[in-house]
Amino acid sequence: MPTTHTGGCQCGKVRYQMTADIGEVIACNCSRCGRLGSLLTFVPVDNFTLQKGEDALTEYQFHKHNIHHLFCATCGIQSFARGKRPDGMEMIAINARCVDDIDVDALPVKKFDGKHLR
Numbered sequence: 881m882p883t884t885h886t887g888g889c890q891c892g893k894v895r896y897q898m899t900a901d902i903g904e905v906i907a908c909n910c911s912r913c914g915r916l917g918s919l920l921t922f923v924p925v926d927n928f929t930l931q932k933g934e935d936a937l938t939e940y941q942f943h944k945h946n947i948h949h950l951f952c953a954t955c956g957i958q959s960f961a962r963g964k965r966p967d968g969m970e971m972i973a974i975n976a977r978c979v980d981d982i983d984v985d986a987l988p989v990k991k992f993d994g995k996h997l998r
């Protein structure tokens with residue numbers, strides 16, 4: 881069942897609310913996620929509300945520039961990213977480690993080989 885969760889960066893400048901059924905999280909080994917150690921869950925853009933912090937975010941892009949990696953300019957935490965699925969649907973990649981009320985270590989982790997994505 882989808883539930884409403886809140887989350888954000890470490891210092892609190894970036895806060896969001898989202899509705900999702902977080903059944904598992906994705907561990908990607910690409911040059912960014914592998915370094916960050918983020919565990920991802922994806923939600924459609926309509927299920928995500930940035931409550932505050934749009935002006936606190938700094939954007940970073942690499943590779944094909946498909947994903948807008950956003951991190952808090954104050955505390956450096958990347959709590960979510962914006963991107964599109966191959967079919968064009970706009971998605972938010974949530975860093976499940978930044979969600980307030982869940983125990984990420986209790987969730988099954990699915991590995992994604994982003995390192996070898998072309």
Ligand SMILES: [Zn+2]
Pocket residue numbers: 889890891892893894952953954955956957
């Ligand atoms: Zn912050």
